[in-house]
């Protein structure tokens with residue numbers, strides 16, 4: 001018999017909710033809203049509520065048919081308490097926010113909270129590109145870079161829930177400042193935000209680029225830090241734009257070095273790469289794969305399977321629904 005839960009994936013630029021059949025992973029209805037880095041705690045919770053309401057409406061269902069609600073959010077969470085401790089990509093004013101409790105107070109169903117990449121790894125593990133393997137690493141490239149490790153079929157959470165934070169591993173000592181405040185982290189070199197930063201810098205210094213035509217409303221001199229859409233990057237590459245190809249190649253190489261370290265460290269059977277920019281830009285995936293195989297230990301690097309996430313944009317909401325149903 002079908003059993004339904006709501007999964008919410010709260011990312012750096014959008015929040016997505018879905019009513020999911022947790023026996024099959026099928027999505028019955030969805031809701032979507034933009035997020036803003038300026039949001040305070042109440043606006044953040046309100047966005048979760050309104051996307052959940054939209055998903056229920058879209059599915060033609062009532063809250064009484066829902067077993068639980070799971071939320072994945074881009075930030076540090078205390079999973080036991082259902083608390084968002086803080087977040088690098090959303091508002092800095094959001095600290096120690098009891099998201100699970102606020103959801104249960106409103107909907108009267110159990111609720112659970114996890115890191116957004118952990119839920120994506122759970123989604124891929126249960127219904128996606130990881131369903132047939134027990135040892136894999138999921139890496140999602142978006143406004144940031146997150147990772148989830150599945151070992152012996154179980155998600156590795158670590159002592160404080162932070163395991164898999166590949167985006168915040170140091171790949172350049174004294175390097176670029178990261179969104180988290182640290183230095184030289186992979187995320188500051190290979191995320192969509194990092195790619196955007198580098199491209200805006202090239203435009204500011206007058207490099208010729210088709211990006212000026214693709215983004216007529218964007219003034220590189222007044223650029224506010226928002227990540228460019230994956231589709232724009234993909235279009236520029238397809239048009240043979242030299243600046244974009246150079247910047248994305250560099251980001252892909254950094255990603256490859258970061259992942260080669262993971263291969264040497266964990267020796268996973270499979271690496272699952274996801275995120276809009278991975279889906280839209282083949283060159284990013286292909287270049288990263290070449291570097292991974294070249295830079296890791298021969299046995300581990302030859303054996304590791306490198307694949308794309310199978311659930312696309314839904315891996316997060318599906319995984320969140322799974323933890324919501326188990327809450």
Ligand SMILES: [Zn+2]
Nearest residue numbers: 168178180185
């Ligand atoms: Zn960082």
